[in-house]
Amino acid sequence: MATIRDVAMAAEVSVATVSRVINNSGYVSEDTRKKVESAIESLNYKPNAVARSLFKKQSKTIALILPDIKNPFFPEVARGVEDLLNTREYTLLLCNSDEDIEKEINYMEMVEQKYVDGVIIVTSTLTPKHIKNRAVPVVALDRPIGENVPSVSVNNYDGSRQAVRHLKSAGCKRIAHIRGPMNVINSDERYKGYLKEVGNEPWFDHKYIVTGEFDVRKTAEVTMRLLAENPEIDGIFAGNDYMAMGVMKAARQLGIRVPEELSVIGFDGIEMGQLTSPEITTMAQPIYDLGRTAAELLLRIIEGKYVAKKHYVFEVELIAGQTTLRN
Secondary structure: OOOHHHHHHHHOOOHHHHHHHHHOOOOOOHHHHHHHHHHHHHHOOOOOHHHHHHHHOOOOEEEEEEOOOOOOHHHHHHHHHHHHHHHOOOEEEEEEOOOOHHHHHHHHHHHHHOOOOEEEEOOOOOOHHHHHOOOOOEEEEOOOOOOOOOEEEEOHHHHHHHHHHHHHHOOOOOEEEEEOOOOOHHHHHHHHHHHHHHOOOOOOOHHHEEEOOOOHHHHHHHHHHHHHHOOOOOEEEEOOHHHHHHHHHHHHHHOOOOOOOOEEEEEEOOHHHHOOOOOOEEEEOOHHHHHHHHHHHHHHHHOOOOOOOOEEEEOOEEEOOOOOOOO
């Protein structure tokens, strides 16, 4: 494997001159630059990425910090991020935080130490004060952090209202909600949208709201109890598709037919929801585009380009599957 010294010898220049050409820093005459570039090509020399990052304090690397890589929503987001970064010759560093603030802070410190160029983060624990004095730019994805932190998300409130209205149009008379974790902004907004649509109904009762923590197993457990104790429920709005799968599992175990006896609608539009039987009706986010937009926004900030818009809010779309059809 060729070294920088081999290139210098072949081009008959100093190592320092080769370094200036590689890093595009300092003056090098055009003839000398061509000699160095020709030597690099003929020797198939690959500059040491670690050494270059130490010299330039850049690594062409972006960190993506996610709360739960098991949730199928996040790999789809990551794909959008990575595809955009690949077009710009950036590498993606994937970090799983488990919604643990200590892990998130440690990751933030790590990316600064390793000269990672920027961070895209999905967090419910970090606040603007955790971001304010960081040396690397940060974009919040899925869950806005604050006015001063650029973000990419969706209109969770209106989307959840549309989900509940769809259940009503399917003939549901008693609609429950399996919500996500407390104090998670998208979970809270979907809960508020549900309340807006059913809070004044004469049949409404707060016992129709249970927490599934965005976890499929937890959701199956709480839904089993919910339906056993409230057999009149004929519609469920699950706070995401992953929990909707837990609802369907609980219904199967109780012998409740979906959608004939129980209609179910989720939120997210993950590909896995199309593989269930029946297919999940959902409020679909433009998941891939969310990831690409977050990556594009972050790179514009890193490259010092003008950023006309710091906060992007996408609308969601009703995808009618087979879990809300009634004969």
